[in-house]
Amino acid sequence: MSEQPYELERRRTFAIISHPDAGKTTLTEKLLLFGGAIQLAGTVKGRKAARHATSDWMEMEKERGISVTTSVMQFEHMGRIVNLLDTPGHEDFSEDTYRTLTAVDSALMVIDSAKGVEERTIKLMEVCRLRDTPILTFINKLDREGREPIELLDEVESVLNIQCTPMTWPIGMGKRFKGVYNLREDAIHLFSPTHGGKIVKGEVIQGLDNPKLDEVLGDMADELRGEIELVQGASHEFDLQAYLAGKQTPVFFGSAINNFGIQELLDAFAEFAPSPFPRQARQRVVQPDEEKFSGVVFKIQANMDPQHRDRIAFMRVNSGKFTKGMKLYHVRTGKQMQVSNAMTFQADSREHVDEAWPGDIIGLPNHGTIQVGDTFTQGENLKFEGIPYFAPELFRRVVLKDPLRAKALQKGLQQLSEEGATQLFKPMKNNDLILGAVGVLQFDVTAFRLKSEYNVDCVYDGISVTTARWVSCDDPKKLEDFKKKCFDNLGEDGGGYLVYLAPSRVNLQLTQERWPDIHFSATREL
């Protein structure tokens, strides 16, 4: 296995986190462009159309291909093999988005310079925190009037609780945006708007003291010198170890739509971002350079092509090497599986995979036997941790139109929730079926799929559940007592685990205070 250290060391697997509209799609496209994976936009843009209306999303999913092929994008840059994992955003925001973050080794955070830290970014950062994922930051849209850079860094530090270290510094903004100063290279990169797909190398002035700077920037040159002096005095030095530990984030400024600031970002990413980390399994820590293969499924995507009812299971390789035709041990079922038709994903196509290394994502065609969280090995009984269920924030009661289809509904809901985008809850007090989701689009998708795949017509009713908590207690007697007293608000999830379905946040808080020995958890390990 002599190629292993080389192949492993050059893998960089990451995802972009941001609030909708900060520029994730644009940046993804530009990273692919600068990484040489696409000549010009297209594949990534295609996805955008989906966000306007649910019906468009359905249409697109039916047309097929787009979201599967863009789920993972692989390209090479500076000798690194970069795997960019798409995190569903907008209305299709779901648990998949959270889980994808458990399959990366680092993340790139995009912030809109006019808006600063927004709510979705805060949530996604919380998930990154669970593993201390290293984060690079890109502050976007400098070609527009935005907030003061210093103020933005302060906000990132205080709201997201991570130290910032500027790698570039913007010169002006909006109409006065002139470029960025690269603090490490002591070089000024001048801005010229370049809409469209071409990469144009802009002018570079070496050295802050260079008189050419005064010629080009006029009064702004001295302003910049003053500002840089302040910034250097006030901000933290770049510390690679602190970045790798998720405690410090290097910050870049730019304008994705204008291709500006992307090169610096991509180069820094290739240089600093980590290669695959060791992964925690329930039994032991698995090192990526172990000889034997292991991998974990973090996402299942339905292929709605009615001709092929297949679903793709996305598996991250955690150790060893995957080769075509390999026999894999499916730990949960105890069965061997010969994998001859696994797929790998390029920016605009999917291909059969011949080999894959730790950090790579491969797609396994699946007819319902593979679930999110499943581990595959070459025989060892391992179970990778860290792919939890997250407590949903939206709940609906499922109402069946044709009562004779009750069994099909149960089966459909159960199977769809096993894919992990929605969760099913059954209250103890009645026979209701409650669907929980993180993003609202999932309800429509579920109804659509129940109809097309299970021939079940259903609608939704509102229900007074605000959030859910998985419940446990070390003392069986206390748990029994709790179950009796709180019977009305208790239920089971799809896996049969006990859940407290809280009618309001206040109710949850009061219940927690009243029952200090009961453990209420917002996540459950798969």
Ligand code: G4P
């Ligand atoms: P998202 O995936 O994070 O939701 O963001 P997306 O890339 O779709 O960008 C959101 C909007 O911001 C888009 O405008 C996009 O063109 C714009 N944008 C992205 N980067 C920049 C930038 O550097 N500067 C400026 N000024 N705008 C930027 P839109 O009007 O919603 O879409 P479109 O009509 O341009 O396609």
